[in-house]
Amino acid sequence: MPTILGQNQYGKAENRVVRITRDGTTHHIKDLNVSVALSGDMDEVHYSGSNANVLPTDTTKNTVYAFAKEHGIESAEQFGIHLARHFVTSQEPIHRARIRIEEYSWERIEAAGEGRHSFVREGRETRLAQITFDGERWEVVSGLKDLTVLNSTASEFWGYVKDRYTTLKEAYDRILATSVSGRWRFNWTDDAQEMPDWETSYEETRKHMLQAFAETYSLSLQQTMYQMGTRIIDHRGEIDEVRFSLPNSHHFLVDMEPFGLKNDNEVYFAADRPYGLIEATVLRDGCEARIPVDLTNL
Numbered sequence: 001m002p003t004i005l006g007q008n009q010y011g012k013a014e015n016r017v018v019r020i021t022r023d024g025t026t027h028h029i030k031d032l033n034v035s036v037a038l039s040g041d042m043d044e045v046h047y048s049g050s051n052a053n054v055l056p057t058d059t060t061k062n063t064v065y066a067f068a069k070e071h072g073i074e075s076a077e078q079f080g081i082h083l084a085r086h087f088v089t090s091q092e093p094i095h096r097a098r099i100r101i102e103e104y105s106w107e108r109i110e111a112a113g114e115g116r117h118s119f120v121r122e123g124r125e126t127r128l129a130q131i132t133f134d135g136e137r138w139e140v141v142s143g144l145k146d147l148t149v150l151n152s153t154a155s156e157f158w159g160y161v162k163d164r165y166t167t168l169k170e171a172y173d174r175i176l177a178t179s180v181s182g183r184w185r186f187n188w189t190d191d192a193q194e195m196p197d198w199e200t201s202y203e204e205t206r207k208h209m210l211q212a213f214a215e216t217y218s219l220s221l222q223q224t225m226y227q228m229g230t231r232i233i234d235h236r237g238e239i240d241e242v243r244f245s246l247p248n249s250h251h252f253l254v255d256m257e258p259f260g261l262k263n264d265n266e267v268y269f270a271a272d273r274p275y276g277l278i279e280a281t282v283l284r285d286g287c288e289a290r291i292p293v294d295l296t297n298l
């Protein structure tokens, strides 16, 4: 045979599932985008077209919705663990399941009247979770994207290398802004270990990240980023690795001299591109880096 089959996986991507839980007239909402990727003994469907080992992607979709009904959605991580375990343990040919989840936040609208059933989509970040199970070991990587933050002072950038193409002026008081994309890997790997409280872990990790961003007097975005990772590793024992991808959202002071005006760090042009892209992994000492370097691959 002139070719052989390499890595392959399949499943239904982007199942949009909204679960309402009713507690009398008070309703709760969980809004997820769930992608299933399964792999295992799938050579034959590729080589000969035999579907004997193929659980249809349509079924994986139905399972997502059925599990939302039967088990509810306590957290993205918990939901992903249920699904991954189900696919690997219920179907002999399936050896590995990867569940990716995006979660959208809804805030309750406090209004007059009996019902508490109205929500506004929060302009918050998108929460992310990826759960992988091979029948023995778990890997849970959580994260977020589009967490947009800005410090309007306490940021400098100077003392850098200058060559004949360098035109950047040293900055002693600049805006530091970024849209955080981060992933963190849990050290929970098998059922015998106690599971983290996923909801608390997410909120606390997010809080440490934001506090480190706010509290670091920044000499570079690299330094701030490292502090954000360090703060998480120091405070969250359940997390061993953090990976960040931070666009440096440049804010350029507008030259107002042509208008006869003095711009005293007040008016900026917020450039959308190009942007510096600052990325790094922060690891607990002695731990292995497993989160892919390119977060668009996760």
Ligand SMILES: O=c1[nH]c(=O)c2[nH]c(=O)[nH]c2[nH]1
Pocket: 157, 168, 219, 220, 221, 222, 248, 276
């Ligand atoms: O925080 C920064 N890090 C850089 O590496 C860099 N490079 C640059 O032009 N501006 C900045 N800012």
